[in-house]
Amino acid sequence: MNSGSVSSLLVEAGSLMLIGMVFVFSFLGLLIVGIHLIARFCEAFPGEIEEPSVNVKRNNQAVQPGIDGNVIAAISAAIHTHRHNSKK
Amino acid sequence: MVLWDSTALAHFEAGQLIMMAVGFGLLYLAIVKKFEPLLLLPIGFGALLTNIPIAGFSEAGGLLHYIYKIGIDTGVFPLLIFMGVGAMTDFSALIANPKMLLLGAAAQFGIFATLFGAIALNLIPGFEFTLKDASAIAIIGGADGPTAIFLASRLAPDLLGAIAVAAYSYMALVPIIQPPIMKALTTKEEREIKMGQLRPVSKREKIIFPLAVLFMTILFLPAATPLVGMFCFGNLMKECGVVDRLSKTAQNELINTVTIFLGLAVGSKLSAEAFLTVETLGILGLGAIAFGIGTAAGVLMAKLMSKLSGGSINPLIGAAGVSAVPMAARVVNKVGLEANPHNFLLMHAMGPNVAGVLGSAVAAGILLALVG
Numbered sequence: 002m003n004s005g006s007v008s009s010l011l012v013e014a015g016s017l018m019l020i021g022m023v024f025v026f027s028f029l030g031l032l033i034v035g036i037h038l039i040a041r042f043c044e045a046f047p048g049e050i051e052e053p054s055v056n057v058k059r060n061n062q063a064v065q066p067g068i069d070g071n072v073i074a075a076i077s078a079a080i081h082t083h084r085h086n087s088k089k
Numbered sequence: 090m091v092l093w094d095s096t097a098l099a100h101f102e103a104g105q106l107i108m109m110a111v112g113f114g115l116l117y118l119a120i121v122k123k124f125e126p127l128l129l130l131p132i133g134f135g136a137l138l139t140n141i142p143i144a145g146f147s148e149a150g151g152l153l154h155y156i157y158k159i160g161i162d163t164g165v166f167p168l169l170i171f172m173g174v175g176a177m178t179d180f181s182a183l184i185a186n187p188k189m190l191l192l193g194a195a196a197q198f199g200i201f202a203t204l205f206g207a208i209a210l211n212l213i214p215g216f217e218f219t220l221k222d223a224s225a226i227a228i229i230g231g232a233d234g235p236t237a238i239f240l241a242s243r244l245a246p247d248l249l250g251a252i253a254v255a256a257y258s259y260m261a262l263v264p265i266i267q268p269p270i271m272k273a274l275t276t277k278e279e280r281e282i283k284m285g286q287l288r289p290v291s292k293r294e295k296i297i298f299p300l301a302v303l304f305m306t307i308l309f310l311p312a313a314t315p316l317v318g319m320f321c322f323g324n325l326m327k328e329c330g331v332v333d334r335l336s337k338t339a340q341n342e343l344i345n346t347v348t349i350f351l352g353l354a355v356g357s358k359l360s361a362e363a364f365l366t367v368e369t370l371g372i373l374g375l376g377a378i379a380f381g382i383g384t385a386a387g388v389l390m391a392k393l394m395s396k397l398s399g400g401s402i403n404p405l406i407g408a409a410g411v412s413a414v415p416m417a418a419r420v421v422n423k424v425g426l427e428a429n430p431h432n433f434l435l436m437h438a439m440g441p442n443v444a445g446v447l448g449s450a451v452a453a454g455i456l457l458a459l460v461g
Contacts, residue, residue, distance in 0.1 A: 007211045013220060014208040018201035021455045025197050028309060028451050029190040029444065035305065036187035039297045047291075 100142035104361025111359060112136030115254070124261035128234065128352050132254065135356015146357065153357035156350050161242050161249070166351040167235035168319045171450075173344030174235065175299070175323025176336050178414070178446065182439040184294050185287040188394065189406070193444025195390030196410030197452045199230030199383025203375050204456075210375070215367045221245050224456040226372050229256045230379025231449030232263070232413040236316060238355065240453045243461055250358030251369040255376035263416045266377065267384050267408050268424050274388045275404045279395065280428035282403040284437045292328070299324040302447065306454070312461070313454020320450065383411040387441065409438040412445035 093099050115133030119126040139147040146153040160166035183189055207223035210216045218226070225245035228237045229252060237256040241249040259266065272280075299321035306317040326336040358364075391407025405425050409417040418438035425434040 004212065007208070010208045010211065010220060011205070014205045014223065017220075017224075017456075017459060018205055020459070021201045021204075021452060022194075022198060024310075024455055025194045025448055025451050026191070028305070029194040029448060031309075032302065032305060032447075033187040033190050035301045036184055036190075036298070039294050039301060040184070043291050043294050043297075 095143070097142045097144075102142070102361065104365055105140040105142060108140045108359055108361045108364060109137055111364070112140065112356070118258075118261070125257050127348055128257050128355075129261070131349055131352020132257070132356040132359070135353040136359035137356075138353070139357040139360055147360060153353060157354040157357050160347075160350055161238065161354045162246070164239055164242055164315065166347050166354065167239035167242070168315055169347045170235040170344055170351060171239075171316055172319040172323040173339045173347070174414075174446070175320035176327045176339040177344075178320075178324055178327075178443055179439070180295060180298050180324065180443055181290040182287060182436050183443050184290045184298055186437070186440050189440030190444045190447070191394065192387050192391055192407045192410040192441035193412075193446075193448035194410075195407065196383045196387035196441070196445055197231065197448045198386035199379045199381070199411060200227045200449065200452050200456075202382045202386075203227040203230045203379035206378060207371070207375050210371050216371055218368070218371075219245075220460050222248055224460045225249075225252055226375050227379060228252075228449070228453055228456065229259065229372075229376040230383045230411070231445075231452060232256070232260055232380060232383065232411040232417070233446060233449045234260065236449050236453050238351070239316060240456060243457060247363060248368065248372060250355060250360075250364055251372045252376075253355040254359070255373050259376050259380050260413045260416065263380075263411075263413050264420050264423075266380050267417065267420050270381055270384045271388055271405055271408045271421075271424055274385060275392065277428055279392070279404050280425060281432065282395070282400060283429070283432050284403055284406075284434065285401065287436060292330070295328040296325065299328065306451075310451060310454045310458065312458035313450055316450040316453060317447070320446070380411065384408045387411060387445075391441075403432075403434055403437070406434060406438045406441050409440075409442040410445045410448070412442065412449050414442050414446060415439070417445070418442040 112133045112135075115129045115136060118124040119129035119133060135153060138144070139153055145151045147157070148154055204223050204227035207218050207226045208220070211218055221244040225237075225241040225243075225248055228240045231237060234253070234256050238249065238253050241252045245252070303314075303318060303321040306313050323336075323339050326332050326339060387407035387410030388404055389407070390410070391402060391404040395402040395404050403425065405421050409421045411417055418435055421438035422433060422435040425432045
């Protein structure tokens, strides 16, 4: 290959290097902004689909409305002691 | 006499014997040294098969000829692999610390510097790389096998064998190539820097992320959408949580099946006339330089970011910007532990590591758009 065409190729490769790096940086830089936006969006609307279903489950199964948590704790403790004593 | 003519002994050429030795060499590296065995083993065996005289594995009608036509000529195999890689990649380290994308971008300097170097090699008599050849060679610096094979199959199919072998060999050599460069460019104090814990990332962010990447690629760089699109598709399957069966197939059965055929097809390109040239030597040399420059650029960028952020970033993690997931991140962790036995950088290095995968896919897209 003669040196004339090589030097023109070199110029082309150099400009490719410049354009390429600028583009890669700006693309990924833009993606940084994008990730921040996604994070902010997710903070602003935190999982409104998942949480209600979890709450519904809890309401149905564990704690029935109208019964105080302390009462349940007291009954559980009583049952536990009773079982413990009857084992002996 | 007819019987003698039908044996391989009567037809062996020197080149074929040398290439069979290369094939055995690759098998040795895979089996004994355990260098990227998943790929070097099929590639090595493919090299053996394709150099058998008379059998004609790689000529029209031969098995490897068809596998190559179907899988690599069309670009299908590397893209399927990329989908599987997407399904295996966890972006949470990157989403938690998006600045790491800059490191993934900086490390791509290795690609473009090598492009320049490959053209400069033309000044030496014997080398005649066109801009397309040079681009395909330069992508070795992306340290990403499927990307390198995809780009080479588009731009310079003749050089594909040498490029694939160089890419996978150097990826296996990351633990040897990177540490000296990392140590030369950083001080001991810098290597000891501890980094703060990453914030937890919600599932929803992880689902939106691949879609956002895809959307940006569609807008700004459609030439990269084959690579980025398949990658994001795989990642979305993993993160959305509703198609676990598909995601498991993509990251296990499918990627394994494709790897077998991809390796064999690449091996079929290791024929004497294509591989035993002075250009192959040039490609192997340029590949090593590409890796070195990419690593150095990543570390220097991380040093700069460390200075600007008041010393909260360990410059070592810049070296992980040259994809090669997860090997490069492990190397960073290891070098970090040598400086400070209580400093675990693995999670922090995964950020630039996966950013490097995106970066090299973007760089490949640029080369395809401007050179292809």
